[in-house]
Amino acid sequence: MSKKPIIGITMGDAAGVGPEIIVKSLQSEELYEQAHPIVIGDAKMLKRAANLLDINTTIRSIGTDADFTETAFGEIVCVNLDILPADLPFGVVSAEAGHAAFEFLKTAIELANEGKIQAICTAPLNKEALHKGGHIYPGHTEILAELTGTKDFSMMLSSPKLKVIHVTTHIGLLDAIKTIEPERVHKVIELAHDTLSKSGIQGPKIGVCGINPHAGENGLFGYGEEEEKIIPAVERSQKEGINVEGPLPADTLFFRAQRGDFDIVVAMYHDQGHGPIKVLGLESGVNITVGLPIIRTSVDHGTAFDIAGKGIVDDRSMLEALRQAIELAPKQ
Numbered sequence: 001m002s003k004k005p006i007i008g009i010t011m012g013d014a015a016g017v018g019p020e021i022i023v024k025s026l027q028s029e030e031l032y033e034q035a036h037p038i039v040i041g042d043a044k045m046l047k048r049a050a051n052l053l054d055i056n057t058t059i060r061s062i063g064t065d066a067d068f069t070e071t072a073f074g075e076i077v078c079v080n081l082d083i084l085p086a087d088l089p090f091g092v093v094s095a096e097a098g099h100a101a102f103e104f105l106k107t108a109i110e111l112a113n114e115g116k117i118q119a120i121c122t123a124p125l126n127k128e129a130l131h132k133g134g135h136i137y138p139g140h141t142e143i144l145a146e147l148t149g150t151k152d153f154s155m156m157l158s159s160p161k162l163k164v165i166h167v168t169t170h171i172g173l174l175d176a177i178k179t180i181e182p183e184r185v186h187k188v189i190e191l192a193h194d195t196l197s198k199s200g201i202q203g204p205k206i207g208v209c210g211i212n213p214h215a216g217e218n219g220l221f222g223y224g225e226e227e228e229k230i231i232p233a234v235e236r237s238q239k240e241g242i243n244v245e246g247p248l249p250a251d252t253l254f255f256r257a258q259r260g261d262f263d264i265v266v267a268m269y270h271d272q273g274h275g276p277i278k279v280l281g282l283e284s285g286v287n288i289t290v291g292l293p294i295i296r297t298s299v300d301h302g303t304a305f306d307i308a309g310k311g312i313v314d315d316r317s318m319l320e321a322l323r324q325a326i327e328l329a330p331k332q
Contacts, residue, residue, distance in 0.1 A: 004035050005329035006068045007322060008108040008117035011041030013130075014084055015097040016303025017313045018123030019049035023076065024315040025322060027055060032073040035326045038117065040108045042100065043080040045088070050076075052311040064107065068116060081107065090309030093126060098133030101125040105140065109147045112294040119295035119329035120144075121321050124303045138170035141289050144296055153291035154188050156195065156264075157277040157300060158324065162257055163264040164273040165192045165290065176269040177211060177225065185233035185266070192264045193242045195290045199328070207253050207262035208234055208246025209272060215247040230268075286321045288328075297325040 012018035022039055023046055031037060039046060043061045050057050061080035071077050083100050105125075111117045122140050130137060137143045145153050156165045167188050168176040189206060196204035208230060209215075212222035219227070230247040237244045246253075246266070254276040257265045267273025277285050277300065285300030299317040307313065 004069075005118040005326060006036040006038060006116065007325050007329065008079075008111055008120045009037055009039045009041075009322070010104040010108050010120060010122045011039065011045065011101070012104070012123035013097045013101045013126040013303045014042060014045040015088055015090055015092055015094060015129070016124060016126060016305055016308045018125075018303065019045040020053060020308070020311065020313040021299065021315045021318040022046065022123055023049045023055055023057065024053055024313060025318040026076050027057070028319060029073045031319075031322055031326075032071060035322075035329075036069050036071040037077070037322070038068050038071065039076060039078040040081070040104045040111070041078060042082060042084045043078045044082070044086055045084060046076060046078055048086075052309060053313075054311070064111060064116075079107065079111075091305035093129045093132065093305075095129065095132040095134070098126065098129030098131065098135065100133075101130060102133060102135040102143065105143055106147060109144065109294070113148070119297070119325040121318075121325045122296065122298040123318065124299055124301060126303045126305070140287075140296075140298060141169065144289055144292055144294075148293055150292050152187050152191070153289060154191050156192075156288045156290050157273060158286045158288055159277055159280050159300075161280060162254065162277060163196075164254075164267050164277055165195075165264055166270065166273050167266065167268050169270050171270075173269060173271075180211065180225070180229045180268055182229060182232040182236070185230055186236050188266055189233060189237045189242060189244055191290050192266060193237075193244075196263055201263055203243045204263040205261070206237075206242065206244040206246075206264055206266060207248055207257055208244060208266040209250040209253055209268050210247035211268050213251075214249045285317060286324050288324065295325060295328045297321040297328070 058075040211225045216226040226247045287298040289296040
């Protein structure tokens with residue numbers, strides 16, 4: 001048996017940059033030395049991407065019952081679902097591309113559940129296209145959670161200087177504040193602690209954001225959300241031996257974390273956590289879903305419809321996502 005993990009790479013929305021960043025990133029010989037990369041998608045979209053990028057590579061189609069350890073640098077192996085039209089337009093929201101993106105991910109999850117792949121690395125999908133294709137989910141994370149039967153999960157964004165985990169993600173700000181409860185905050189603190197501990201960090205230092213400016217400043221801002229929703233969770237976690245501090249003002253916490261004061265920040269809502277990571281550089285950010293029974297990493301950018309099909313993609317986030325999938329994946 002191979003000791004290298006098998007990484008399933010889902011194509012995402014093929015009208016976006018997914019096929020291009022996959023083909024470009026798989027020109028790294030180092031990846032093949034460390035893992036067996038297997039694309040789950042549509043082979044003709046990979047061939048089209050290779051032509052656009054002027055990359056001379058072989059695209060080999062296989063089925064789900066093939067030997068996934070038969071990979072070699074210079075050849076891209078694809079579990080070919082062959083469900084997209086050859087003339088799929090770039091940069092256009094379509095039901096066909098949205099449905100295909102769902103099927104690619106569903107197939108990858110099935111392969112992971114069967115033990116045929118050890119981790120999933122996802123190229124971006126388009127939420128509008130996903131919905132047009134009949135799959136009403138906010139994004140990848142929620143599909144993964146439902147199809148793996150996972151109740152407690154969270155999105156973690158990782159960059160070389162900063163890690164952020166979210167209490168809420170793809171909901172409006174007013175709904176996010178309503179959704180935040182002590183039990184959920186405690187669970188996310190626990191997920192952060194467990195994830196970093198398993199990665200080799202002993203007693204990880206966790207900083208928890210407040211909801212209001214200056215973390216409420218003892219009731220001066222807001223309506224007591226910190227006292228009601230966050231402080232009970234932090235105190236419970238501390239009693240359980242977790243090295244956590246908060247609620248802290250978000251406007252200084254992220255600076256302190258990237259300086260090294262904290263190993264990870266617990267953000268309360270989407271933009272609170274995403275903004276600092278993306279300021280540090282889209283090309284280095286990776287999205288990791290924690291709490292799942294399988295490893296899942298992703299690029300930290302969207303489908304980039306505006307540049308899809310132009311052959312000018314930046315594959316650094318995909319390369320980093322693949323590296324982290326390899327690092328986190330169990331070895332055979």
